[in-house]
Amino acid sequence: MRVLRKKPTRKIAPVIAARLNRSFSLHMQADGSIAAALGHYTVNLGQFSAAAIERAGHLASGLPLASFAGKSALARQLHALVQRLARHGLLEYRLSSPREARDLVVIEPQVAEYWPQPAKLGNGDTIVLSRFAYLRRRGNEMVLESPRAGALFRICDPAIAATLAALSQPQKISKLRRHATSLNLDLLGLLLDSQMLIKLNAKDGDGLRVNEGDGNLVLWDFHDLVFHTRSTEGRHADPVGGAFTYAGAVPPLPAIRPRWPGEKIALRKLSTPEPISPVAKLLRERHSIRDFDDQHPVTLAELAQFLDTTARVLSEWKNGANFDGGPEVTYSARPYPSAGSAYELELYLAVSNCEGLARGFYHYDAGAHALVAIDASAQQLQALSTAAEFAMDAPGPPQVLITIAARFGRVSWKYSSIAYSLILKDVGTVIQTFYLAATDMGLGGCAIGTTNIDLFAKITGLEFHVESPVGQFALGRGKTPLAAS
Numbered sequence: 001m002r003v004l005r006k007k008p009t010r011k012i013a014p015v016i017a018a019r020l021n022r023s024f025s026l027h028m029q030a031d032g033s034i035a036a037a038l039g040h041y042t043v044n045l046g047q048f049s050a051a052a053i054e055r056a057g058h059l060a061s062g063l064p065l066a067s068f069a070g071k072s073a074l075a076r077q078l079h080a081l082v083q084r085l086a087r088h089g090l091l092e093y094r095l096s097s098p099r100e101a102r103d104l105v106v107i108e109p110q111v112a113e114y115w116p117q118p119a120k121l122g123n124g125d126t127i128v129l130s131r132f133a134y135l136r137r138r139g140n141e142m143v144l145e146s147p148r149a150g151a152l153f154r155i156c157d158p159a160i161a162a163t164l165a166a167l168s169q170p171q172k173i174s175k176l177r178r179h180a181t182s183l184n185l186d187l188l189g190l191l192l193d194s195q196m197l198i199k200l201n202a203k204d205g206d207g208l209r210v211n212e213g214d215g216n217l218v219l220w221d222f223h224d225l226v227f228h229t230r231s232t233e234g235r236h237a238d239p240v241g242g243a244f245t246y247a248g249a250v251p252p253l254p255a256i257r258p259r260w261p262g263e264k265i266a267l268r269k270l271s272t273p274e275p276i277s278p279v280a281k282l283l284r285e286r287h288s289i290r291d292f293d294d295q296h297p298v299t300l301a302e303l304a305q306f307l308d309t310t311a312r313v314l315s316e317w318k319n320g321a322n323f324d325g326g327p328e329v330t331y332s333a334r335p336y337p338s339a340g341s342a343y344e345l346e347l348y349l350a351v352s353n354c355e356g357l358a359r360g361f362y363h364y365d366a367g368a369h370a371l372v373a374i375d376a377s378a379q380q381l382q383a384l385s386t387a388a389e390f391a392m393d394a395p396g397p398p399q400v401l402i403t404i405a406a407r408f409g410r411v412s413w414k415y416s417s418i419a420y421s422l423i424l425k426d427v428g429t430v431i432q433t434f435y436l437a438a439t440d441m442g443l444g445g446c447a448i449g450t451t452n453i454d455l456f457a458k459i460t461g462l463e464f465h466v467e468s469p470v471g472q473f474a475l476g477r478g479k480t481p482l483a484a485s
């Protein structure tokens, strides 16, 4: 009897097209210029030829990347326009089958530089999902995300989700091609480029935790890396800070907790309302200062004293790790407490106005009690200061902006599950130490709740999972309040 062979299904490569963010519309002006607009907010994109303006109209539904990949004048103009839109975070990229209008996948960039560039994959390659990739419901959509990825992928076709599930185990491309009806190499290449997938070498076994990335990445728990990238700026496109997103649906909680019904023991008659010690006085005087006196900035000598008081290494010691065969571990003692005595926090100073110290970016070497200059462009320094000014709603930049960065592995080498939360608690101890020392010295400061991990990575060249910001503090000499008339 003749065996009937299943005819291999011919897979057609999807079209990758750039599409304008749904909230924006393009406005073509009579003088040949194009602007993207959302209400009163507009982004000017430059001047273009009539042909480019006509083609740009297709950005509302999707302009295939291949249509402007050539070298013609029109292709170059469209490429420039699309790049400008991308840099402003105004584009998404749709993957669709040439036969159907519906989206298969929509890629939403999370970092400004993202550009869809499928990595090369061949039949002999073996791939597996990154342990940091996760599928979740967002509104009524299914999204594939990863803290390592520069983009998120909206999965619009359930068959693709099924193939992603199969990739929880390593799969050879040749085998996947035979079994997965809806997957194709371009999408896999895009997922590989975004580090949603990893390619395995023979020595990588099943691509488990120790086979993905360097030692610094191996130490990260999944939830901690998601927390780090989502609670800072730079690696996601969601609103950050006081957005009052659900204020219409949920009322605010009261400033003071409603009392428990139990017996009340009054303490007022046992303590004095006036501070009775220098520490109590300092605690009472401490407050945030956001407006600095730029005619009389903080001096280098004051900065040296401030860092000595708050952050200098006081002593160093060694101890065995407390497990059998563990290596000897070095420790230090500093003025503030630190979980596990890890002292993983590093201070980086963006100096805008300090008498005796040049404007620039510096690392505080806490062991040597010294500042070490790091090359940073004027634009990068400006971006740091402007973000701090904005976060504080301040009238000018901080004289010294201290970025508190963490060497994550110093804590996660020992602690599972709680590493990142310990680091944030350590940041709290440093911030209060800064506030008290600044108050004591007649200086002023303010904690800042947001920080851009991508900007810091660009300035320092340090990857965001190795050493990256977890807090900020603005320091300077506060303006003397005008006496009440």
Ligand SMILES: Cc1cc2nc3c(=O)[nH]c(=O)nc-3n(C[C@H](O)[C@H](O)[C@H](O)COP(=O)(O)O)c2cc1C
Binding pocket: 286, 287, 288, 289, 290, 391, 392, 393, 431, 446, 447, 448, 449, 450
């Ligand atoms: C973790 C933390 C984050 C903060 N972030 C900001 C910030 O981004 N912008 C700002 O203006 N103040 C910020 N502050 C300062 C608070 O607004 C301030 O401490 C609070 O309003 C109480 O006022 P006081 O510090 O003057 O007593 C922050 C404080 C803390 C502890």
